[in-house]
Amino acid sequence: MPKNTFFLFILMMSNIIFSQEAIDENRSRIISALENYFFLEREAIHLHLDKTTFLTNEKIWYQGYIINRKTKKPFFTTNVFVVLYDEKGKQVSEKLIYAYNGIFSGVIDLDAKMTSGNYYIQVYTNWMNNFSEDESGIFKINIINPSEGVKNDKKIDDDSLELYLTPEGKNLVANVSNTIGIRVKDCRGNSPENLEATLQNAKGETLKNIHINAAGFGKFEVNPEDDFDKVVLKHNDKTIVKTLPYKQSVGFGLEVNNFSFETKTIIKIKTNLATIESFKAQKAYLIVHQDSKHFIYDLVMDKNSLEQTISLQNTDLFSGINTIRIVDSNLKEWANRVIYNAPKKETPISITKNYRKEDKIGFVGYSSAPNTSFSITIVPTETKSLKENYSILAGLGINPYITESLPNANYYLFEPKRIKNYELDLFLLNQAVPKYDWENIKTTKPATNFSFDIGLTLKGNINKNVKNYSDYKVKITSFKDQIIKSTEINEKGEYVFENLILTDSTTLAMTLLKLPNFEIIDTKIGHQVLNRKKPFYKPFKPNMSQVCPEIKAENTIVDLDLPKFSSQAIQLEEIKVEKKLTYQRSIGNGHLMGYKVDEIMENIDLLSFIERNGFTVIRRFGDATIYSRVINTLNAERPTPQIIIDGRVLMNQFEFTTMRMSDFDEIYISSNALVPGMLNRSGIIKAYTKKNFKPNHIKADPNNVLIKEAFSLYPIFKNADYKNTNNLGFDHFGLIEWASLLNSGEEGQFLFKITDYNKPTVKAIIEGMTQEGKLIHDEIIIEMK
Incomplete structure (x- = not known):
């Protein structure tokens, strides 16, 4: 090889190696920024409410679901605060709720003196105070005081009607085709129907008409050669004019399509010659991430690649919200956008009638996933009490990643179609402010200034x-x-x-x-x-960007439009004599399968009973050891369950394995319960002996102290005292049944009962979560006759 040629080869190789090292360094900085910012586990919390419209004579029943956003699995959070606010931001009630294995259940009592209007439930943990973003869950409900009337918060307030424009990618870039989102709403977020706006030039001439859907969203495209200037909207006697954002001479335009194709997402990146010129000494990267999970693409930066298309298989995207960003080698962000990648739909729940006993009808639910936690609300088929339509799919898969919760989520998510996917994407495109700001991500790292409380x-x-x-x-x-x-x-x-x-x-x-x-x-x-009273430093505050006029309650509805109540109604269920579980409402037991040890169960072998409930029992020379069937450690040592007798945590199993079933009054058990700690525990067995412990046996002592406002007891459901259930009022706003803390068990079956209110059919809204974090939302019409 000639000397000059060899020198040129070495120089070329050096440039390639240097360039590769620079690229790797840039990627490393991007990855480091994401991993540092999302290093601490973040919780996502969803509430399944029995309804979203309540009368002051009723209670608010709920079951909560918590996941670790990194793993998407149930989180071992225990201390959850549930706070009710009125629409002015005044706290109405506050409770500390005990969560176990990612599940908690509770009730909010309403006061007859409460005024009609919108209220908000905020759910948070002390750990969430570590983050600059509001990671709490906020759920809007409507409360009606029958003596006051109904406040119609869906009525359009024309005076506050406003028009908003959001370029896709957040920047309008010169000399490229740009997609711009449009949104129309009043001070309460309502939008008139059948709206159409126009894109006009400086002379007021119409360039194109823009359709706006019933939710108030739309989008349009502007081309470089268009002489566009403003968007004009006319509604009744009001004309709204919005000038288009200032065009940036350097930048990137984004166009994302994940609704036209069932299996893939198309991302178009558009730029201009001025941007290519300014990027001579820089690289640009397309980042797709969900929290710290990510993948990164190099963007081609030359004058022959002013428009690039990247096709992604949806199976390669993260389940739920994905954030798309364009970032340069100096870690400056040029564009951002969020999209939704729907998870694989779970097999529907099936329900079969099991038995009838007096005014109760028993049902068996069947799920394809064992050990799934469920909650079920049963309402009349014609109900109008679920207008907010919350869904666990949005509550844990969408809302934690955006600044504005998805309204009417079930419309988009329950039975998705192409048009619904398109409308959901319109909502996401018009999210003007990203929840996770790139400047924060690249410059800060959240610190553990607030504790993760367990008990x-x-x-x-x-x-x-x-x-x-x-x-x-x-x-x-x-x-x-x-x-x-x-x-x-x-x-x-x-x-x-x-x-x-x-x-x-x-x-x-x-x-x-x-x-x-x-x-x-x-x-x-x-x-x-x-640590009982832990303030949240991002409490719910009403949106004060626009001042809404006070809504006056309307008494225009006829008597049949609201259910009637009778406090004198006799609840026959209360005087039944049944063998009920004494300790079921004790903290933690509601998540376990409970058994009352009666005369029949006393004859069962204790260890055989344990085996039938999901554990493995190894017997050796008269000794026995109970193991979990789940391997949860890297060294594959077999975990053992946590065993508790009368509140004592046993350090070894000998005491328990030598006892008999007849020694116990009640046993609570779960083979898949999470047990935090370093002792390699999986599953819980809690047993209560037949010893007669009574609090009144405690000798009076000044050191006997009363702990007030600790964890709220798990509630036993009792419906409101409806005076008459055969009217439109009950059919529109009444509640038939609520069931929480259900578990499908090893065979995928769960049992529940429905009170027979003489309705031919009822509507069941079922939500649930598996131990692997799969989310379930199903709606079923059940035949009652």
Whole structure:
């Protein structure tokens, strides 16, 4: 090889290597920015409500679902705050709810004095305070006070009607074809129907007509040669004129189509010669990401590639919302856009009538996925009480990633079609402000300034007259919550109990014990609950960008349009004598399968019973060990369940495996329950013996303290006292049944009952989540006769 040729080869190779290193460095910086910003786990929370329109005589029933956004699986969050606000942002009620295995259930009591109007439920955790974005869930509901009337918040307010323009990609770029989203709404977010706007030039001549759908969204395309100037909308006597955004001389236009083709998404990137010239020393990248999950494409930057098309298979995209960004090698963002990639639709739920007993009809539900958590609301077929139409698919797959929650989600998601996919994309295109700002992503890293609370923390001190603190322990006992714990005292005379699961109005017996004989010392013990009242630093606030006139309640509806109530109605269900589970409402038990040990069950072998409920029992030489059937560790050691007897967590299984079924009063069990910790636990067995513990046996003591406003008890559903259910009022706004904390079990079956209100058919809205994080939303018309 000639010397000059060899030198040229070395120079070319050096340039290629240098260029590749630069590209890799740029990619690394982009990846590092995403991974740092989304390093901390983020929760997403959804509420399944029994209705979204309520009368003040009713209660709000709900079941909540929590996922870890990184894994899409149920999260082990326990402390969830549920707060009700009125439309002016004033707090009406607040409760702490215990979540288990990604599920929680509760009820919000309404007051007869509440005024008609919109209210908002905000659901959050203390951990969410670590993030600059509002990661809470907010759910709009409507409450009607029958004595006041109905406030029609869907009535268009013409005076506040406004028009908004959002270029796709957020920038209008000169000398390229641009897609521009259009939105029309009043101060309450309502849009008139059958609207059409016009794109006009500077002379007022119409270039094209723009159709706006019933939700108030549309889009249009402007070409470089068009002499476009403004968009004009006329409605009744009002004319709205909006000038198009200023054109950027350098930039990128985005055009995304994920609705025309069932299996792929087409992304077009458009630019101009001025941009090519300015990017001579830079690279540009197309990023597609969901939180920290990502893939990155190099964009070709030359004058022969002013328009590039990238075709992506939807199976390669992330399930739910994907964010598309164009970023250069200096990490400057030039365009951004969010799209929705629908998850694979789960097999529909099937429901079969099982039995009839008095006024109850039993049903069996069948799911293709075992161990799925469900909640079901049953309403009249003609109901008008679900106008907000929340869906778990939007609640956990869309809303956490955008600034404005998707309204009327079931319209788009329940039975998707091409036109609905197109309309959903119109909504996303018109999201003017991204929830996750690129400047924040590339410059900041969230810190753990707020704790991830698991249970409550009880802290206090003992009398200073006590000497040698290391010789003492503090013991707490709660018969109500089956808690017996002790802890050491530090050199300052302080003690701490962490991760306590205490229900509202729990009485704790606190005792000072002297070692080594555990002698009870009569002394005053101070206490405080540290993490019950955790403020949220992004509380719900009404949108004050436009001031809406006060809505006056209307009494124009006839008597039959609202259900009537009778507080004197006798609930025969209350006087039935049944063998009910005593501990079912104890915190955590509502998520487990509960069994009352009666005369029949006493004859069952305890370990055989455990095997039939999803565990493996290995018997060796008279000894037995219970294992989970799930392998959840890297070294493949077989996990064992957490076993709790009368509130005591057993350190080994011997005590339990040597007992008999007849020793127990009730047993609660789940083979797939999550058990946080480092002890390789999977699944829970909670057993209550037939010993007769009674709180009134506790000796009166100044150290018996009442813990107020702890975790709310799991509610037992009781319907409102409807005076008459055979009228339009009940058919439009009444509730027939609510069932929460259902589980499909190993065979995919779950049981529930429906009160027979003499309706030929009813509507069931079913939501659920599997242990793998698959989301279920189904709506079924059930034959009652």
